[in-house]
Amino acid sequence: MTGHKSLSVDLGDRSYDILIGTTVLAAAGKLMQPLLKSDRVIIVTDENVAALHLARLERALDDAGLHYQSIAVAPGDTSKSLDQLGRLIDQLLAAKVERSTTILALGGGVIGDLAGFAAAVTLRGLDFIQIPTSLLAQVDSSVGGKTGINSRHGKNLIGAFYQPRLVLADTSILTTLPRREMLAGYAEVVKYGLIQDAAFFTWLESHGADLIEGDRPALERAVLTSCRCKAEVVAADEREGGRRALLNLGHTFGHALEAETGYGGELLHGEAVAVGMVMAFDLSVQRGHCPPEDADRLRRHLAAVGLPTGFADLPQRHWDAERLLDHMGRDKKVNQGRINFVLARGIGEAYIESDVKTEEVMALLTSAISQSDQLANENSAADMTSRATLGS
Numbered sequence: 255m256t257g258h259k260s261l262s263v264d265l266g267d268r269s270y271d272i273l274i275g276t277t278v279l280a281a282a283g284k285l286m287q288p289l290l291k292s293d294r295v296i297i298v299t300d301e302n303v304a305a306l307h308l309a310r311l312e313r314a315l316d317d318a319g320l321h322y323q324s325i326a327v328a329p330g331d332t333s334k335s336l337d338q339l340g341r342l343i344d345q346l347l348a349a350k351v352e353r354s355t356t357i358l359a360l361g362g363g364v365i366g367d368l369a370g371f372a373a374a375v376t377l378r379g380l381d382f383i384q385i386p387t388s389l390l391a392q393v394d395s396s397v398g399g400k401t402g403i404n405s406r407h408g409k410n411l412i413g414a415f416y417q418p419r420l421v422l423a424d425t426s427i428l429t430t431l432p433r434r435e436m437l438a439g440y441a442e443v444v445k446y447g448l449i450q451d452a453a454f455f456t457w458l459e460s461h462g463a464d465l466i467e468g469d470r471p472a473l474e475r476a477v478l479t480s481c482r483c484k485a486e487v488v489a490a491d492e493r494e495g496g497r498r499a500l501l502n503l504g505h506t507f508g509h510a511l512e513a514e515t516g517y518g519g520e521l522l523h524g525e526a527v528a529v530g531m532v533m534a535f536d537l538s539v540q541r542g543h544c545p546p547e548d549a550d551r552l553r554r555h556l557a558a559v560g561l562p563t564g565f566a567d568l569p570q571r572h573w574d575a576e577r578l579l580d581h582m583g584r585d586k587k588v589n590q591g592r593i594n595f596v597l598a599r600g601i602g603e604a605y606i607e608s609d610v611k612t613e614e615v616m617a618l619l620t621s622a623i624s625q626s627d628q629l630a631n632e633n634s635a636a637d638m639t640s641r642a643t644l645g646s
């Protein structure tokens with residue numbers, strides 16, 4: 255008997271459940287068994303997660319009498335590449351997968367996106383199950399069926415909408431997640447409060463720090479609230495014809511920052527989204543649509559938990575507004591050459607705006623970059639002064 259919570263994503267004959275709790279990994283084999291087309295599964299994971307959690311999943315599959323093989327790829331966003339996708343599909347075919355074989359994605363968002371896309375295209379579609387192991391994957395990427403990889407032209411530009419058959423989110427697995435990754439996932443949790451749940455944002459202001467430290471009830475509440483929000487939005491607009499774009503709050507800016515830093519771990523997706531959400535709020539304030547106090551409140555909360563909020567907190571480089579704007583022009587929300595932005599009327603009230611002029615975005619980026627450059631200059635002048643004082 256597992257004491258988990260259950261939600262469902264209502265998509266007609268592609269509906270599926272999200273099971274959340276601390277015993278779902280141990281019971282994974284039995285929980286998935288009724289959905290399997292045969293007793294054969296292939297686990298796709300990354301090397302970090304394999305070392306920590308693969309044996310537990312294998313035991314759970316043994317308990318249900320399932321047959322499995324495992325494939326582990328290198329950790330990190332660089333694995334969301336065409337090369338890695340090709341290698342993974344080749345390994346699946348070499349293992350003689352059949353249409354009745356189910357893929358289990360055991361890992362963070364990288365594994366879910368990569369394995370989900372491989373499942374979507376191998377033999378024109380294998381069933382797959384998400385077993386998210388990072389906070390980000392438990393609150394966001396394992397739900398909703400966006401699968402895919404990055405291109406040299408930008409983030410997630412190659413992919414498919416392809417829904418999993420089941421999501422098993424075991425919050426006890428997060429105890430091994432490094433703090434930086436926990437924080438990155440937390441940025442996507444905050445996103446739900448900003449989009450449509452001001453009360454949740456207020457709750458996060460009091461409980462966010464505990465949640466990041468691994469407080470079980472707080473974590474479970476955050477995963478449940480986030481998944482509930484995502485499931486509802488996805489059920490209403492699976493293929494992002496409209497409302498689903500709200501889940502992209504902060505991502506137009508964030509993906510541009512990620513593209514600029516490369517996908518090698520210098521800047522994590524959630525960190526980029528944190529800065530991107532602040533920029534989206536700043537743009538909303540600049541347009542006169544959002545009270546400045548709400549943007550300040552967001553900035554204060556992200557900074558309080560230790561997330562970056564602007565260029566000054568990002569890896570140091572020559573940030574260039576034109577280049578960032580060029581990346582933003584490849585966003586999937588671009589329509590007839592215009593970028594659709596997700597903006598906010600305040601905390602808990604995001605909306606989609608198609609009428610943002612390039613000059614407005616340039617003005618915002620240029621001012622943010624120059625403020626950060628000025629701060630860096632002041633810091634380095636102060637540093638030189640203190641060294642000179644110490645040396646005298």
Ligand SMILES: NC(=O)c1ccc[n+]([C@@H]2O[C@H](COP(=O)([O-])OP(=O)(O)OC[C@H]3O[C@@H](n4cnc5c(N)ncnc54)[C@H](O)[C@@H]3O)[C@@H](O)[C@H]2O)c1
Nearest residue numbers: 302329330362363364387388390394395400427430431523
């Ligand atoms: N499909 C979607 O809807 C969606 C939503 C949000 C983000 N994403 C994508 O997800 C990716 C980011 O996901 P992520 O933040 O999970 O990154 P990730 O998959 O790279 O995982 C983060 C790191 O933590 C490690 N890890 C994962 N679980 C662990 C655990 N329990 N213990 C110890 N280490 C663990 C991984 O090995 C990795 O090094 C990005 O590529 C982003 O674009 C997709």
Ligand SMILES: O=C(O)C(=O)C[C@@H](O)[C@H](O)[C@H](O)COP(=O)(O)O
Nearest residue numbers: 394398400409410498501502505586
């Ligand atoms: O599920 C969605 O819809 C989202 O936008 C969730 C985002 O957090 C996620 O990063 C997603 O992968 C972004 O999608 P993209 O289409 O903008 O690449």
Ligand SMILES: [Zn+2]
Nearest residue numbers: 442505523527
């Ligand atoms: Zn995201």
